[in-house]
Amino acid sequence: MKFEDIKGFAFDLDGVIADSARLHSKAWHQTADTVGTTWTPELAENLKGVSRMDSLEMILKAGGHENEYTQAQKEELATAKNTQYLELVKTLTPDDVLPGMKAFLDELKANGYKMSVASASKNAPTILKQLKVMDYFEGIVDPAKLHAGKPDPEIFSLAADVLGLAPANVAGLEDSGAGIQSINAAGELSIGIGSELSEAAVRFDRTDEVSLAAIKAKLA
Structure with a gap:
């Protein structure tokens, strides 16, 4: 072009x-701690630009937890993450x-x-x-x-x-x-x-x- x-x-x-990506990382880090997935810089980088549910799936898979949650439980985790994120957004x-x-x-x-x-x-x-x-x-x-x-x-x-x-x-x-x-x-x-x-x-x-x-x- x-x-x-x-x-x-x-x-x-x-x-x-x-720099709202840092707010996402902070909220997703908390989700990772909740499900027992180790938070790493590589995982944080891979979540950039990815939708909420896809990000959650990546976090679960990274810790070997992808088969431990029902769809309803996954949606609860995603909602909890978004609630945490929105609280952080208010500080922008x-x-x-x-x-x-x-x-x-x-x-x-x-x-x-x-x-x-x-x-x-x-x-x-x-x-x-x-x-x-x-x-x-x-x-x-x-x-x-x-x-x-x-x-x-x-x-x-x-x-x-x-x-x-x-x-x-x-x-x-x-x-x-x-x-x-x-x-x-x-x-x-x-x-x-x-x-x-x-x-x-x-x-x-x-x-x-x-x-x-x-x-x-x-x-x-």
Whole structure:
């Protein structure tokens, strides 16, 4: 994709706009302790960008507990995790927008780019309101309408629909491997934030490196 083709941007939320990923990790760590699964940095990393029930299944499997809980019990565990997470979300402020991202949102708005949010989190609206950045976005993909999670392309395809743009005119920002695969499969330009995202068309190590000029330079 050429830089000139980009008309809109679809943002993942956790780890891209906000450091709410640490809140998820804190809540999931408590769930892991509850079911007796050892919490590791690798497990925390693998849960990035994954839906709530899929994350719970990964935690249970990591500890060999996948056959020990009924579906109803799993749903209780997932609900308890979400309750804990929502309590943590209430502590978010605009200071929790990741470094450089507020400036990037301002730059996109000033230059007439459309923006949407492609997050698996059902709590995205609450988080964006806490961060006071909701008004930047045309809309948020509703996770309840998804048939498959990342790396399936559906969420980023819908994020393009929210913008009223063809995938070929959208750039997606992600900090997870599954998210980058989702963007690529949707036919959009993938912008990865993180040193390990080798499949991203454009990659930055940190959020404060992202700007229109930097994206243009990397595509040149």
